[in-house]
Amino acid sequence: MDKNKSRLVALERKQKYGQDYAETFYPVAKMTTFRTILAVAAMQDWYVFQMDVTNAFLHGDLYEDVYMKLPQGYTGIGSRIKLNDDDDCVVPQKVVCKLKKSMYGLKQAPRQWFAKLLETLFRFSYNRSKSDYSLFTKTNGQEITLILLYVDDLMICSTNQTEIATLKEMLSKSFHMKYLGELSYFLGLEVFRSSSGFFVSQRKYALDLLNEHQMVDVKPVQLPMESNLKLTTDKGELLPSPTPYQRLLGRLIYMSITRPNISFIVQPLSQFMHQPMSVHMQAAKRLLRYIAGTVNQGILLASTSAATLTAYCDSDWTGCPISRRSTSDYCIFLGKSPVSWKAKKQSVVARSSAEYRAMALTSCEVTWLTYLLKDLGLSSLPPAVLKCDNQVALYCC
Known part of the structure; x- marks a missing residue:
């Protein structure tokens, strides 16, 4: 245990959709985006830091009318009414709180926090990536600064250390920020940087x-x-x-x-x-x-990698003995760095096209990675290489 924390939290189970909340959204970055950014940062020798927002959900503004019972220890305010001409008495009334700001426990709290941060970053001339809505970029000539958001944890990458200091100062004026220094421990992932690149592991998580x-x-x-x-x-x-x-x-x-x-x-x-x-x-x-x-x-995200995408895919034909469906597998490298992989059961029973379906799934991921790398400043990539060991699937292409 790091510290004891007491906090007033709303009971979200009492909320009703359409009355006191509507849309919900959590700003959660994809882990593929995280690995890709670190791979590019190792190749380009970027500065990588991390920050944390203290009590992030308390910064959001509410659009809906949300009422909450009084916390324990508070009593309702009574009103004095007159019963007859000679006497009056105090009749207790039920009193509730009307929330003016977001708080922990509300279903819309993550959405409101993200909206507040979005407004702030737009004011600082940052653009939101269309490949991953939790990624924000800012370019100034050859310089680029990235912000990757995972709820209230921020990973900041930049080619200019002065820009990071400026960003820290601007964010501190709008929120209560905690500066955590160079990236070393992010969401349970241990990150170690050396001349070879970034080594990312989950050793402590595995031991636990x-x-x-x-x-x-x-x-x-x-x-x-x-x-x-x-x-x-x-x-x-x-x-x-x-x-x-x-x-x-x-x-x-x-x-x-x-x-x-x-x-x-x-x-x-x-x-x-x-x-x-x-x-x-x-x-x-x-x-x-x-x-x-x-x-x-x-995994090692190497600093000597080339900016080329190489994808390997495979499939085990009718591998599931229950549904007789095949499993598509792929692993995609950015140079020498593995950035994306997946094993997923196919949605239909494939009689002869299981390998081709695996290639189609891999192609979708490669296309998305290409757009993501363009947002990271790698716009002149060579054509990606897709490797498969099935000749029939290759001839179908």
């Missing part, structure tokens, strides 16, 4: 996960899953409660942000969260044994 399941000193395995393993719903015994399995898989999904080598096994394991069996938990525990032996692994 192993400690939670008492698997720190287990004998590690060499592979994250058994060969030719097919998970189904008709083997093993039903777990008494799905909550431990759901919690474990949620943390493994987050760990795949820096571990592309576990994405393929996490994808089928996450399909059984509603009704996990004992064999599914055994496969998840085996994955933890693999993580125990590779706890220091991460």
Whole structure:
């Protein structure tokens, strides 16, 4: 525990859609955007810092009329009425608070905070990226400054350190900011910078996960899953409660942000969260044994990379024994740096075009990355290279 914190929070479950809230929105940046920015920053030798907004949701302005009960310890104000000509008495009335500003607990609080920050950044001549609405850019000739927002955490990159100091001063005038120095720990990701580039890992996160399941000193395995393993719903015994399995898989999904080598096994394991069996938990525990032996692994976003996109894609034809659907997999590199990867089950049963569907999915991601890199100042990219090992799919292109 870092510190104790007391805060008045509204009960969002009492809110009704259309009455005291409408649209909701969380400013959450994509992790692919985060990795791509760090890869470009390593290549271009940018300055990278981070800042945090203290009590971010309290800065928003409310558009709706929101009423809240008095907090504990406050009493209602009574009104004096006259019962007859000789006497009067105090009759207590129910008193509520009408909120003038946003606060924690309201469904629209993240949206209002983002609107306030958006107004401030527009006033400072920043533009919002159309590739990722949590990314803001400002260019001045050859100089560029980027702001990546994840709720109330800001990652700031720039070619000019003076521009970062100016931005810090301007933001501090509008919000209560906390300057955290050079980027080192962002959303549970440990970032270490050297002459080779940025090394991003989740070592502490992995150790906490192993400690939670008492698997720190287990004998590690060499592979994250058994060969030719097919998970189904008709083997093993039903777990008494799905909550431990759901919690474990949620943390493994987050760990795949820096571990592309576990994405393929996490994808089928996450399909059984509603009704996990004992064999599914055994496969998840085996994955933890693999993580125990590779706890220091991460990704290196190299500083010597070239500004070229290279994508690798593959598919396991009818890999799911339940639905007979295939799984599309891809991994995209910016030079030597891995920036995007995914393992996803296809939406339909493919009789002969599973590899082609994987190429189509990869092409969509490459197209999006191209637009994102243009916002980062890399507008003259060479054509991206898409690699696939299936000749039929290649001839279909």
